[in-house]
Amino acid sequence: MKFLIILALAVAASAFPESELHHRSREMPVVGSIEGRITGGSKASVGQFPYQVGLSLRVSALSSAWCGGSLIGNSWVLTAAHCTDGISSVTVYLGATVRTAAEVTATVSSSDIIIHSGWNSANLKNDISLIKIPSVAYTTNIQAVKLPSIASSYSTYTGDSAIASGWGRTSDTSNSVANELYYVALTVIANSVCANTYGSSIVTSSNICVATPNGQSTCNGDSGGPLVLSSSKVLIGATSFGASAGCQKGYPAAFTRVTSYVDWIKSNTGISY
Numbered sequence: 050m051k052f053l054i055i056l057a058l059a060v061a062a063s064a065f066p067e068s069e070l071h072h073r074s075r076e077m078p079v080v081g082s083i084e085g086r087i088t089g090g091s092k093a094s095v096g097q098f099p100y101q102v103g104l105s106l107r108v109s110a111l112s113s114a115w116c117g118g119s120l121i122g123n124s125w126v127l128t129a130a131h132c133t134d135g136i137s138s139v140t141v142y143l144g145a146t147v148r149t150a151a152e153v154t155a156t157v158s159s160s161d162i163i164i165h166s167g168w169n170s171a172n173l174k175n176d177i178s179l180i181k182i183p184s185v186a187y188t189t190n191i192q193a194v195k196l197p198s199i200a201s202s203y204s205t206y207t208g209d210s211a212i213a214s215g216w217g218r219t220s221d222t223s224n225s226v227a228n229e230l231y232y233v234a235l236t237v238i239a240n241s242v243c244a245n246t247y248g249s250s251i252v253t254s255s256n257i258c259v260a261t262p263n264g265q266s267t268c269n270g271d272s273g274g275p276l277v278l279s280s281s282k283v284l285i286g287a288t289s290f291g292a293s294a295g296c297q298k299g300y301p302a303a304f305t306r307v308t309s310y311v312d313w314i315k316s317n318t319g320i321s322y
Contacts, residue, residue, distance in 0.1 A: 133180065143155070161180060162178055196311060207238065215274035216231070246300050
């Protein structure tokens with residue numbers, strides 16, 4: 050059986066301008082074939098995803114990275130731990146459709162970031178973090194997304210349609226993140242099916258996966274961004290990893306399962322449904 054590589058889906062720049070963001074990823078050998086991105090999707094209209102957040106992450110004086118996130122309250126953004134691990138500061142873009150044309154921006158230091166205490170960069174377990182930002186007023190283009198209720202913590206969502214969005218790469222051949230926001234509707238699959246690709250030691254109950262047919266998937270630069278139920282617009286996932294073989298190869302895309310962390314989110318932010 051061939052071994053594949055899991056890549057966390059952040060994209061980074063090393064002293065390059067914003068338009069030339071380069072890939073940043075973590076890798077590990079797994080069963081099957083693995084990587085994070087939006088390919089085969091559609092351009093979002095202004096205000097279509099008011100909870101979508103862009104994150105410009107300062108890694109060092111000469112290095113930065115791009116990720117996505119979800120606004121879950123006036124002062125809180127939810128994203129992936131692999132996006133915020135090791136950064137010195139982050140600039141949060143709110144109300145943007147064009148990536149660098151935000152309605153509101155806020156820059157905070159690493160002291161305003163809460164990374165899950167169980168985060169493990171070796172196997173991408175507990176790939177979730179929170180960013181505290183100055184309170185933002187809601188507008189047509191800036192709104193918090195609903196979290197799953199604590200009562201729905203055991204929902205699997207298998208077979209449900211969900212929408213992923215972000216400014217990640219739009220194809221396996223593109224060299225940078227997108228300038229405009231894209232989205233794609235994907236179907237949630239059982240974790241057992243996802244584990245056939247990545248292995249049961251990688252895909253656990255705190256992950257949620259989607260099928261990626263016809264070249265439609267998340268991709269590099271979408272890391273940390275939202276997966277929202279098409280029907281209820283409830284946040285059920287944060288983009289975590291995909292297949293190193295490529296975003297358009299048909300392998301499942303994996304997310305951090307938000308229902309596994311509703312108590313953790315509530316204890317750190319006070320937000321619950």
